[in-house]
Amino acid sequence: MTELFLALILLGASGLAALLAGRDSRKAGWLGAGGVILAGVLGVVPALRAALGGRVESFHAAWPVPYGAFSVSLDPLSAFFILPILCLRSSFMLPRLALVDPHLSDEMPPHLTASTGLDALTQLIE
Secondary structure, eight states: OHHHHHHHHHHHHHHHHHHHTTTOHHHHHHHHHHHHHHHHHHHHHHHHHHHHHOSOEEEEEEOSSTTOEEEEEEOHHHHHHHHHHHHOOOGGGSOSOOOOOGGGGTTSOHHHHHHHHHHHHHHHHO
16 A cells, blocks of 8 residues: 555656746656656556455554544455556657646636636546
8 A cells, every 4th residue: 555655646746846847848748747657557556456356455544633543445446446547657648739828717707717727636636
């Protein structure tokens, strides 16, 4: 299960590195895509163990916050759904062009603009 958390950290770090690459789009693309591919490979390990082994992979950490502890479990059924997400990675899936126009949301209600941004962030994480 530690591999899955390392994969998530790597995914976040590569996204941050791609953002910090600034205007160098080639470098940002390789940093982001490389991190996604490496995180996918690393995340497949616990998913395969859970799916093929038929056992539950668990992670529990106690910490001094309200309601006590942080706990995550990966069972064979969850692993079945996670595997395609982790395995479908390729540098060919990178966009060659992105049309970004912030003025498209000027006349939208604020709650709809916020929801659209959250949807884009969710799709990026997926």
